[in-house]
Amino acid sequence: MYFGCAISVAQGSIKTNRTMAFENLTIGRIIIHEIFRLNEDRTMVDPHYGNGLIQLDAEAKDALQKRITEALGSSSHGVEMSIQDSGAQSAWMAARNILDTAGNNAQFIALSQTITAKLAASQTTKVVPGGIVVVIDGTAGHPARPFVCAIKAEPHPGFIKKEENGQLLLEYLKELILTPEAKLYKIGAFIHADPAQVDPQQPTAGWRTFLFDDLITKGNRLGAAHYFYSTFLGLVFPSNSAFQTKEFHTLTKTFIKSANIDEERRSDLLNALTAYLKADQIATIQVGVFSDTYLGTPELKDAYTHFMEQNEFPVQAIHKDLSEVAPALKKRKITFGHNISLTAPPEEFEGLVRIQAIDGDADEHGQVPKWTQITIRDRIREQE
Amino acid sequence: MKEAELLARWRAEKPLYEAWSDFISQKVHEGLHACIAPVSLDYFIKVPVKPRLKADSTLVDKALHRKKYANPYEDLTDKVGMRFVVLLTTDIKTVCEVIEAGAGQGFWEASKDRDYEKERLDKPLEFSYQSVHYVLRAKAGLIHQGAQIPEGAACEVQIRTLLQHAHSELTHDTIYKPKTTAQPEVKRTVAKSMALIEATDEFFEKAIKDLDEAARPGRELLAFLAKLYENGTKVAPGQELSNQIVIDTCFNLAPQAPYKEIDDFLQAKGFIFDKIKERLTARHFFTQPLVLLAYYLAQTKPAQVKDVWPLDRDDLALVFSDLGKKFED
Numbered sequence: 279m280y281f282g283c284a285i286s287v288a289q290g291s292i293k294t295n296r297t298m299a300f301e302n303l304t305i306g307r308i309i310i311h312e313i314f315r316l317n318e319d320r321t322m323v324d325p326h327y328g329n330g331l332i333q334l335d336a337e338a339k340d341a342l343q344k345r346i347t348e349a350l351g352s353s354s355h356g357v358e359m360s361i362q363d364s365g366a367q368s369a370w371m372a373a374r375n376i377l378d379t380a381g382n383n384a385q386f387i388a389l390s391q392t393i394t395a396k397l398a399a400s401q402t403t404k405v406v407p408g409g410i411v412v413v414i415d416g417t418a419g420h421p422a423r424p425f426v427c428a429i430k431a432e433p434h435p436g437f438i439k440k441e442e443n444g445q446l447l448l449e450y451l452k453e454l455i456l457t458p459e460a461k462l463y464k465i466g467a468f469i470h471a472d473p474a475q476v477d478p479q480q481p482t483a484g485w486r487t488f489l490f491d492d493l494i495t496k497g498n499r500l501g502a503a504h505y506f507y508s509t510f511l512g513l514v515f516p517s518n519s520a521f522q523t524k525e526f527h528t529l530t531k532t533f534i535k536s537a538n539i540d541e542e543r544r545s546d547l548l549n550a551l552t553a554y555l556k557a558d559q560i561a562t563i564q565v566g567v568f569s570d571t572y573l574g575t576p577e578l579k580d581a582y583t584h585f586m587e588q589n590e591f592p593v594q595a596i597h598k599d600l601s602e603v604a605p606a607l608k609k610r611k612i613t614f615g616h617n618i619s620l621t622a623p624p625e626e627f628e629g630l631v632r633i634q635a636i637d638g639d640a641d642e643h644g645q646v647p648k649w650t651q652i653t654i655r656d657r658i659r660e661q662e
Numbered sequence: 663m664k665e666a667e668l669l670a671r672w673r674a675e676k677p678l679y680e681a682w683s684d685f686i687s688q689k690v691h692e693g694l695h696a697c698i699a700p701v702s703l704d705y706f707i708k709v710p711v712k713p714r715l716k717a718d719s720t721l722v723d724k725a726l727h728r729k730k731y732a733n734p735y736e737d738l739t740d741k742v743g744m745r746f747v748v749l750l751t752t753d754i755k756t757v758c759e760v761i762e763a764g765a766g767q768g769f770w771e772a773s774k775d776r777d778y779e780k781e782r783l784d785k786p787l788e789f790s791y792q793s794v795h796y797v798l799r800a801k802a803g804l805i806h807q808g809a810q811i812p813e814g815a816a817c818e819v820q821i822r823t824l825l826q827h828a829h830s831e832l833t834h835d836t837i838y839k840p841k842t843t844a845q846p847e848v849k850r851t852v853a854k855s856m857a858l859i860e861a862t863d864e865f866f867e868k869a870i871k872d873l874d875e876a877a878r879p880g881r882e883l884l885a886f887l888a889k890l891y892e893n894g895t896k897v898a899p900g901q902e903l904s905n906q907i908v909i910d911t912c913f914n915l916a917p918q919a920p921y922k923e924i925d926d927f928l929q930a931k932g933f934i935f936d937k938i939k940e941r942l943t944a945r946h947f948f949t950q951p952l953v954l955l956a957y958y959l960a961q962t963k964p965a966q967v968k969d970v971w972p973l974d975r976d977d978l979a980l981v982f983s984d985l986g987k988k989f990e991d
Binding site: 298300301302303336340343344348349351352353354418420422458566569570576577579583584 | 941980985986
């Protein structure tokens with residue numbers, strides 16, 4: 279009931295959206311290794327390699343699955359990236375080769391060590407901490423497609439509760455990893471989403487890749503994230519980021535314009551959209567974040583998410599690039615009947631303009647029309 | 663018949679009557695169990711059924727002194743008896759049906775000795791003891807617990823509501839069996855209670871019927887989910903209360919009958935049944951059919967289902983994760 283505009287291309291209530299990359303995630307083999315911060319003289323400490331696969335019980339596997347979907351699933355801060363480095367030494371090549379190691383754990387372990395060594399070599403400044411590297415293979419999507427991911431988890435201290443002889447005790451653990459604290463892990467994932475696509479000119483055809491790194495959602499920390507997504511994983515932000523940002527703006531505006539909400543609320547949401555896109559401190563745009571921050575009711579949130587999915591807007595985050603949307607953000611315009619309109623710079627609109635729907639004077643049939651009361655917190659400067 | 667003769671026969675046949683009453687109790691319980699599922703017998707029967715043999719002295723007192731029977735031993739129909747106490751008058755009918763069915767199966771002859779509904783019509787101005795009494799007489803050839811049940815052995819089965827039972831408990835041995843007659847005011851008070859009980863039983867009946875009607879759409883949705891669950895997992899769906907709690911809170915988010923959207927969704931996402939099967943042993947939540955509604959709502963109305971979810975959030979988080987969705991805010 280919240281939308282009914284023509285952009286919706288729904289064929290049925292549910293369709294298998296190509297963006298649902300992380301549904302039906304099944305974790306296969308798991309191995310961990312350890313890497314370290316650079317020495318004082320900036321020389322590298324050799325990684326400590328694990329030699330055997332990790333066996334987890336069902337509950338632990340579920341928890342690991344949740345870490346991945348929380349980071350990369352729909353509504354997450356994960357970003358779909360493009361593969362730039364597909365050379366023989368690339369992370370992608372190691373992931374690709376892991377697909378051929380089904381049933382050969384020794385090869386899987388060796389390739390996971392290659393991946394770990396590459397991450398260790400990518401950490402070229404002393405500010406970058408060490409951590410545990412978890413390499414996982416498995417399948418994702420429906421139908422299930424091969425999937426490989428590398429997680430860098432930074433250990434952090436914490437406590438666990440223990441009980442001895444009926445006494446409750448606290449035990450201090452110096453090195454917890456993979457707790458739900460998202461700032462402390464990064465993930466790069468490769469999915470062979472479309473094995474039918476084969477292109478000798480472009481070996482990565484049919485592959486999708488996703489990145490989660492708390493640093494890339496923050497604009498001012500993008501440089502700090504570079505070693506992981508670029509040097510290590512060989513990824514770049516997709517070239518269509520500017521187009522996607524514009525698409526986000528267009529679709530969200532369409533949704534707000536047709537939503538079943540009162541005009542004041544509509545005005546507030548249009549202001550919020552501009553503010554969200556222009557906010558300096560964030561480097562990604564995400565449907566879920568806009569929804570959770572501004573839309574308020576669960577019904578409106580679901581209607582919006584559904585609308586964006588129907589229009590095939592990415593369910594993960596996208597890299598913010600304002601170059602194409604900038605003109606649209608320059609002017610806020612409200613149009614009335616009889617050729618009357620009001621325009622204002624968006625950054626002034628929220629603070630200085632207030633619009634309210636009010637009851638007008640009844641006509642001869644007793645019908646009360648809706649009028650609009652506009653308050654501009656300024657005097658008239660000029661009239662034409 | 664002499665007292666000594668009567669007692670000797672009774673003492674000799676007690677084990678047979680004990681077996682006979684146990685046989686009846688067992689058969690009626692079995693019949694009810696099948697009739698009332700998924701409601702449990704413990705819930706349906708409000709006072710545990712305990713077959714009782716008449717005490718020797720009571721037997722002599724009633725058979726030879728209080729009553730004038732032609733055949734004191736055979737005519738005394740309550741040498742052994744048992745009582746079914748239930749909540750509603752419709753529940754009484756259910757027990758009656760099971761007893762009549764037992765007659766149909768050739769276990770016994772059943773005759774209604776007292777029928778409060780008939781008594782109400784016969785004596786419309788009177789409010790007194792109300793209960794259904796059956797006398798069951800054994801058919802030939804019954805063997806139970808190694809005992810050969812004598813053909814024609816009688817057993818009295820009483821069936822009443824909790825409120826009728828309360829009235830009977832109050833009046834037992836005080837109004838009808840005292841040496842001196844109770845005062846008219848006391849009788850009047852007890853009659854008023856019975857009138858109130860009869861009215862209350864009717865209100866109970868109406869309340870349950872109205873509740874049942876209101877719960878019908880939810881029940882139909884649950885039945886639909888249970889069937890899908892069984893077809894998809896080949897495992898019998900759980901019937902715990904959590905299903906009802908989720909249906910109650912999420913009903914407005916679910917599609918209308920015939921729920922085609924849910925069916926289509928599960929067809930499109932066949933892997934959901936595999937995920938459920940993987941978790942059956944470790945997580946109770948996945949043994950209940952409500953899990954299918956959780957998946958459907960997580961896909962179609964994620965913010966709303968998170969908002970109203972009445973059960974453990976960890977399980978719902980896993981449902982989101984299986985669909986590749988972030989759960990935490």
